[in-house]
Amino acid sequence: MNTISKFYKLSLIFSLLLFFNACEQEDNLRFTQPEGVFELDVPPSPNIFLNFSVPDNPAFTVNWTDEVTGTNEYTVEMSTTQDFSSPVVLGTSTENTFTISVAEFNNALSQADVEAFANEAIFVRVVANSTESNIINFNVDKYPENDPVIQSPDSSFSVVLSGDTSGDDAITVSWNDPDFSADNPTEVNYSVEASLSGTDFENVELMGMTTDNSLSLTQFELNEIALDAGLEASVQGSLDVRVSSLVETTNGNIERISDAITIDVTPYSGPLTNLFMVGAATAPGWNNDNNNPALVRDPNDPNVFTYTGRFLNGQFKVLEQRGGWQPQWGVGPNGDLASSEDLGQDPGVFEIVDGEGYYTMNMNLSNNTYSIVPFDESSAATYSTIGIIGSSTPNGWGSDTDMTQSTFDPHLWYINDINLVDGEAKFRAGDAWDTNWGADTELTGFGTQDGPNIPVEAGGYDIWFNDLDGSYVFILNDE
16 A cells, blocks of 8 residues: 555656646747737839829829727828928828829928929828827929019019110019029029000010029110000009019920019100211211111110121211211210210211221210220131021021121121011021021120020011121111
8 A cells, every 4th residue: 555655646746747847838838929010111112203294193102001009090291301390291091001192292392391303302101099100201303383472673663764874774573483492403494574564464575584583674675675565655654573484394394473563664765776887997988878787786775886897997987877977976076985966066087097807896875985996707607698587587487588798798797678577587597507696685686506586576677687796786667
């Protein structure tokens, strides 16, 4: 009996040891469940370019996994900084996915003061029950949608223009473009436009174009615009002024227009002065009605004239009327520029004393100054043909109307009694576009290679063109 009892006791102790050992091993083998996640998927592309031409298309879609919040109400936020100091709500969702359109996302970027085409880093997260997901980021190029804002002048602006101070500044229009900082490399073309007040810009007068954020006009320039818009000389009238912007992209042009301001302008009247060469040193000699070449009037100051061309050794004067000797311009008793009207008698002659050659003559009728300086034409091309072409010309844009080359100066070209219609024109050599000249000022100006089309009003004209400096003069025939 004692031996059996001992056997049972040993068996019991051994069983208990096995039990406790098994429990210990089970504790060592137990697995813990992983913690739940609230996580946004990594975006498929690190860059997003917003195409303004498809505003309703999806800009992007984000997806997430939520094993934490136990809700189906989500808010999607964006920020320009990773700390989300100023978050912008993109929208809400009741599912684990969110899509936003191109137009909606572009508008949200504007709210966050993101500038256009800046490839800015954007951070996105999802919030639910005060729980925030991880943060994803990508770069985005937004397109401009905010209109320019005119900063000066305001609608209290009023100016009385005068022909005596026509070269002085009359107005400076400046504006802010919220979508572009000063160092943004995007080229934005701005047009400052005017129209008769209250006509909703039915007929637009172009005040000027620039890539800057301001435009200044002289009294002469503003006077021309005011009269062309329909204001009466010597009578105060109102013009509406706005700024139009144009950005060219591979997807098309983006146009934005500012709100208009209204300014009061009193224009002046008076015909524009034309000046013509006469004298032994010039092509027509002392004949005052011999196809006398015209000087070029500065398109920004009607009192400033220039002429570059061939002169003989000898004397000459400048006339205001072809076929008439009065008024005439020459040298006054003090050696300054003078007119017969100012002196009450004929002024003295200008004179070329350093020999036949090319010279540039400048005249300023406002301060009675002039200069005659040599001009080096030795490297200038000599063309066999130059013509005028454009929608205002007899052949339209289809072919040139040839000009006549001066026999006195091969760089001087003219055409007489040509009838033009409202439209545009350019000058070109050899009936081809390889060499062409254009500018944005009517009647007179200085054309540049591949420059803009010259605006033209209907009428009969004599036209002069100089291929040395690209200058042109349209003389309206009133007779």
